[in-house]
Amino acid sequence: MSTAAPQPRRSRRRRQQTLERVLGTPALFATAYGNVGSSIYYALGLVAGIALGLTPLVFVVSGLIFAATAATYAEGTVRFPEAGGSSSFARHAFNELVSFGAAWAQMLNYIITIAISAFFVPHYLSIFWSPLRENPWDIVGGVVVVAFLVILNIVGIREAARLNIF
Numbered sequence: 001m002s003t004a005a006p007q008p009r010r011s012r013r014r015r016q017q018t019l020e021r022v023l024g025t026p027a028l029f030a031t032a033y034g035n036v037g038s039s040i041y042y043a044l045g046l047v048a049g050i051a052l053g054l055t056p057l058v059f060v061v062s063g064l065i066f067a068a069t070a071a072t073y074a075e076g077t078v079r080f081p082e083a084g085g086s087s088s089f090a091r092h093a094f095n096e097l098v099s100f101g102a103a104w105a106q107m108l109n110y111i112i113t114i115a116i117s118a119f120f121v122p123h124y125l126s127i128f129w130s131p132l133r134e135n136p137w138d139i140v141g142g143v144v145v146v147a148f149l150v151i152l153n154i155v156g157i158r159e160a161a162r163l164n165i166f
Helices: 025-079 086-093 096-125 137-155 157-165
Strands: none
Touching: 025 086, 025 096, 025 157, 086 096, 096 137, 137 157
């Protein structure tokens, strides 16, 4: 017979993680404005070419859809204060498989957005330095911008938010 005290049973549940609130209202507004603004700049010519005279209406409707999406994220974030965004919301609403699909869809969205930004940003910046209008400098400019933003996000969210507010 053993005289050792029984070991406490380890919980199999994940430890509750809390997020530190580091972004204020100006940073959140700047981030949302940057997302909407960059999308408008990328799509303006395409939308105007298809919608013609209805272009302002298309952007108003798009703005309303974006506002509804932002409100949904705000509500979901308050209800489930954990990292993960849409995939976390999908896990709570449905199951792990749907959450996995949402996470991969969001990652694909990020990759496409980065690619579009890397393509367009050098051409917008070419007003300051004309070689960015042509190959290979437009590619170099895109790579530099993406690398800078990657490093900035590795450094921290506060620093990235400061750049957005600037």
